[in-house]
């Protein structure tokens with residue numbers, strides 16, 4: 001499907017913005033300042049379908065429209081079904097609310113124990129430090145608060161969040177997210193990381209960010225220096241489609257890895273974007289080439305106005321079945337449903353266990369062939385006697 005799959009050929013360059021000097025183009029602030037944020041701007045560059053026009057006209061009441069010039073260049077403007085386009089250009093479907101869809105699909109508000117802190121699991125917290133992103137994914141699970149289109153009025157209160165973590169000795173893992181934490185200044189990020197580093201019970205710090213994908217220019221030498229000094233800091237990226245694997249992102253990942261940042265990826269299963277084995281296989285192979293370990297594949301949360309992007313759970317299971325055994329184990333993400341109402345992430349797997357009897361387990365391998373493996377049975381008395389006499393280890 002993607003011949004000549006060599007990272008050197010993934011470079012995209014400036015495309016529509018070839019008139020811009022390369023210094024501006026490579027500057028993340030320039031990319032943010034020149035984002036496409038309105039239907040008028042979009043229509044200067046491409047022809048929208050009627051469905052897209054409907055979506056764009058009303059987008060700002062649900063979740064702001066914003067696309068960095070860098071990411072916009074990855075869109076195939078001739079193809080209304082382009083998988084990159086689907087992720088960032090709204091459709092009319094966003095305005096339709098299905099009966100099972102809600103504004104807080106994974107029940108985060110119920111687990112908010114301090115401003116910006118979602119404490120759902122025993123030993124780790126989610127720390128929301130901003131409500132802004134470089135570009136807005138149309139299926140965002142946090143669209144109720146992100147971009148402030150719905151007047152959520154998010155005010156990051158680092159001190160309250162940090163104090164909560166300091167006071168909760170059971171928190172050994174902090175996941176910094178938002179919005180996108182990498183939109184904070186280096187000064188703020190360094191402060192946050194330093195403070196967390198200084199809390200003795202915090203063992204593990206990770207950042208969830210789509211900035212490397214939307215805005216690889218953000219991965220500057222100064223920022224890398226902070227990560228190196230405050231490390232180990234892990235990072236989870238968010239790629240959904242192999243076309244997002246550009247030379248620019250490859251370089252950003254290489255620099256992050258060289259700064260000591262272990263990289264993972266979280267994808268969301270999206271209809272018409274990555275809901276096939278072929279596309280996912282190509283994506284996970286490219287991720288490994290970029291030193292990124294596929295971590296989770298999420299079933300799309302039941303966020304308001306996302307039905308047109310949601311693939312069936314059975315498709316996700318078939319994708320995992322199509323990968324397991326057929327390609328490197330390192331390439332295979334865990335498929336999960338983040339259970340509604342705060343149930344947390346639940347792994348969903350193809351069934352390889354045909355039967356468990358008293359004496360054995362009957363399993364099927366990736367080819368569908370059946371195998372049997374015995375249950376563990378108590379050791380016979382004779383063996384026990386032998387062990388008692390011989391080694392004395394059981395007495």
Ligand SMILES: *Cc1c(COP(=O)(O)O)cnc(C)c1O
Nearest residue numbers: 118119120121124125126175345
């Ligand atoms: C996803 C998530 C985490 C992290 O879960 P892992 O399975 O450890 O990656 C922590 N807190 C909340 C609220 C989450 O949604």
